[in-house]
Amino acid sequence: MEPKEQRFRFRRKEESGTTSGLCDNYLQANMITLPKEYAFDFLLFCIRNPRSCPLIDVIENGHVRPQVADADVRTDLPKYRIYKKGKLDGEVLDIVKEWSDDLVTFLIGCSFTFEKALVHAGIRLLHQEQNRVVPMFKTTIPCKKVGIFDGNMVVSMRALTESEIDKAIKITSRFETSHGAPIHIGDPAEIGIADIFKPDYGESINFDIKERIPVFWACGVTPQNVCLNAKPELMISHAPGHMLITDKLEEIN
Amino acid sequence: MEPKEQRFRFRRKEESGTTSGLCDNYLQANMITLPKEYAFDFLLFCIRNPRSCPLIDVIENGHVRPQVADADVRTDLPKYRIYKKGKLDGEVLDIVKEWSDDLVTFLIGCSFTFEKALVHAGIRLLHQEQNRVVPMFKTTIPCKKVGIFDGNMVVSMRALTESEIDKAIKITSRFETSHGAPIHIGDPAEIGIADIFKPDYGESINFDIKERIPVFWACGVTPQNVCLNAKPELMISHAPGHMLITDKLEEIN
Numbered sequence: 001m002e003p004k005e006q007r008f009r010f011r012r013k014e015e016s017g018t019t020s021g022l023c024d025n026y027l028q029a030n031m032i033t034l035p036k037e038y039a040f041d042f043l044l045f046c047i048r049n050p051r052s053c054p055l056i057d058v059i060e061n062g063h064v065r066p067q068v069a070d071a072d073v074r075t076d077l078p079k080y081r082i083y084k085k086g087k088l089d090g091e092v093l094d095i096v097k098e099w100s101d102d103l104v105t106f107l108i109g110c111s112f113t114f115e116k117a118l119v120h121a122g123i124r125l126l127h128q129e130q131n132r133v134v135p136m137f138k139t140t141i142p143c144k145k146v147g148i149f150d151g152n153m154v155v156s157m158r159a160l161t162e163s164e165i166d167k168a169i170k171i172t173s174r175f176e177t178s179h180g181a182p183i184h185i186g187d188p189a190e191i192g193i194a195d196i197f198k199p200d201y202g203e204s205i206n207f208d209i210k211e212r213i214p215v216f217w218a219c220g221v222t223p224q225n226v227c228l229n230a231k232p233e234l235m236i237s238h239a240p241g242h243m244l245i246t247d248k249l250e251e252i253n
Numbered sequence: 254m255e256p257k258e259q260r261f262r263f264r265r266k267e268e269s270g271t272t273s274g275l276c277d278n279y280l281q282a283n284m285i286t287l288p289k290e291y292a293f294d295f296l297l298f299c300i301r302n303p304r305s306c307p308l309i310d311v312i313e314n315g316h317v318r319p320q321v322a323d324a325d326v327r328t329d330l331p332k333y334r335i336y337k338k339g340k341l342d343g344e345v346l347d348i349v350k351e352w353s354d355d356l357v358t359f360l361i362g363c364s365f366t367f368e369k370a371l372v373h374a375g376i377r378l379l380h381q382e383q384n385r386v387v388p389m390f391k392t393t394i395p396c397k398k399v400g401i402f403d404g405n406m407v408v409s410m411r412a413l414t415e416s417e418i419d420k421a422i423k424i425t426s427r428f429e430t431s432h433g434a435p436i437h438i439g440d441p442a443e444i445g446i447a448d449i450f451k452p453d454y455g456e457s458i459n460f461d462i463k464e465r466i467p468v469f470w471a472c473g474v475t476p477q478n479v480c481l482n483a484k485p486e487l488m489i490s491h492a493p494g495h496m497l498i499t500d501k502l503e504e505i506n
Contacts, residue, residue, distance in 0.1 A: 040293035040357070043300075044311055058297055060399065104293070146313065 003069065003245045007076040013093050016078040018133045018241040024116040025250055027178070028243040029056050029107040030220030031073060031080075033095070033236040036061045039104040041147030045226070046106060048144040052153050052222035054109035054177045056246070062101045069246040074099050079239035081224070086231035095236050103236070108220040110243050111156050113178035113250050117171050123164045126205045126212075133241035134158070135199035136221050140192030141183070143226060151226035155183060156219040157196070159205060159212035168215060175250065184216040191216065200225075201240040256322065256498045260329040266346050269331040271386045271494040277369040278503055280431070281496040282309050282360040283473030284326060284333075286348070286489040289314045292357040294400030298479070299359060301397040305406050305475035307362035307430045309499070315354045322499040327352050332492035334477070339484030348489050356489070361473040363496050364409050366431035366503050370424050376417045379458045379465075386494035387411070388452035389474050393445030394436070396479060404479035408436060409472045410449070412458060412465035421468060428503065437469040444469065453478075454493040 001009075003023050009015045019028055034042055039061075046053040057066045064072050075094045082089040082098060092098075111134075115125055127134045134156050141153040160168055165185060173181035188196045196214055197204045201221050227235045238244065254262075256276050262268045272281055287295055292314075299306040310319045317325050328347045335342040335351060345351075364387075368378055380387045387409050394406040413421055418438060426434035441449045449467055450457045454474050480488045491497065 036293065040289065040296060041313075043293060043296050044313065047296075047308075047311070055300075058300070060294075060297065 003247050006245055007069070007071050010078045011072070011075045016093055016242070019078060019243040019245055020112050020115065020134060020241060021128050023245045027056065027068065027246045027248040027250055028110040028112040029068070029246055030110050030223070031077060031105060031107055031238045031244055032223045033073070033103050033105045034232055035102050035234055036104050038148070038232050041149055042106065042223070045143070045146040045149040046108065048146060049222070051179060051183060052143065052218040053220065054179060055106065056109055056177060057107040059105040059107070061104050064099075066107055066244070066246070068107065068248045069244065071244065073105050073244065077238050077242060077244050079242040081237050081239050083224070083227055083235040083237070085233060086228045091239055098236060107244060108223070109178040110220050111179050111217045112243060114172050114175040117175075118168060121167050121171055123160060123168055126159055126207055127203070130205055132203035132205060134202050135205055136201035136219050136240055137188070137193045138200045138225055143222065148230040148232070149226050151229045153183070154201065154219045154221040154225045155191070155216040156202070157199070157214050157216050159207040160215050161212055165213060165215060172217065178250070179218045179220070182215050183218045186213055188214055256500050259498055260322070260324050263331045264325070264328040269346055269495070272331060272496040272498055273365050273368065273387060273494060274381050276498045280309065280321065280499045280501040280503055281363040281365040282321070282499055283363050283476070284330060284358060284360055284491045284497050285476045286326070286356050286358045287485055288355050288487055289357050291401070291485050294402055295359065295476070298396070298399040298402040299361065301399055302475070304432060304436065305396065305471040306473065307432060308359065309362055309430055310360040312358040312360070314357050317352075319360055319497075319499070321360065321501045322497065324497065326358050326497065330491050330495060330497050332495040334490050334492050336477070336480055336488040336490070338486060339481045344492055351487075351489060360497060361476070362431040363473050364432050364470045365496060367425050367428040370428075371421055374420050374424055376413060376421055379412055379460055380456070383458055385456035385458060387455050388458055389454035389472050389493055390441070390446045390469075391453045391478055396475065401483040401485070402479050404482045406436070407454065407472045407474040407478045408444070408469040409455070410452070410467050410469050412460040413468050414465055418466060418468060425470065431503070432471045432473070435468045436471045439466055441467055
């Protein structure tokens, strides 16, 4: 399905699931929406933390259309999260009611963008096979602080066999605006993850830890984690795993 | 002279001239300082206009030290300009008196950075030979507007012989954070310049228009030009040609 058609299905609420595996080859994006008073600090936070927050697009206050997609960010994602003062206030299928002309929206690269290339190279993606949202974890890797935005990186995890890992590094390092190469490979405890089967976001994946090694990529859910500390009055984001599908084809180096 | 020593000479007001030709190989930067209320729009303006405003560093409100130099931006440039509501209010040798914790500072790449490489390749730079500030011109090339920041590009001009131009293109296109390749070559009227001997900033250079062709680069004075339209309550910048010399060596691709 073409991105525009897929987005219309979300807009009409005919679908509201994860976008992993949808619209192959098109760039997918995390969304963060904040009142303008926080916009400078957050934009600088993205610039200073490009691994977790690679900027794809910024939509100024008073606008709803990105440059990367003929879309309305208020309706064209499958699912959104509303945070108030750093607390999750609810999950909704559109944010028309919450919208105001004071809001600035940031689109940030997403690892879903490179999944097609991994599958194409013969790498098995268990979360797709098990039809689950990719598991995501809070870590102890600190971000560079800007203003109120301060906190640790969130990572997405894919469990790969040893022979798949080399290929995965080579492939993903070319996707600079989609988090690039893995940030960590192996022992989850080293980056502060206590239980690989209890993700903080997304869903747990079944795999044999004797056969597969967890591989971690910086994740665009990081700003949602940072927001729990920063406690801005209002923050709206995509629901983890439920991205904006853009009209832009993947860019690889 | 090393950058730090040179900056101390400016700080102690022992020198206040153009930085063209000083501290070879070190990145030089344009400076723009604005109250925080304008900072988001201006940061986005830089991101959307990378040819004229390649970002090198952002110094948040409450801070005076860049990451790229062990410097104090209030004292370590040779000369500053104060703009109030878009009008030049004065030229000063430091901005200690004007400083407040609400100010955000942007450092933007400068074509002085690649001049050493041009001279090294045997290209004559007449403004250095004639000991003048490089001539800069307002053009009719529009920038991408963000909020109140809207206006045309400013360019710096170097008059080269035909055989020098190819070399100059090749060399400067590698300096991405210092404006890169020329934006225009030849007829000044095509980009709205009426008289090549009457620059809007800097000083006029003597050359024979039958022997040399004007070559134009996007210029970090563009934000000062855009400011004349935007009319922020306060804006402080380096005086054209009087840059921050950083501790960072030139980065070339």
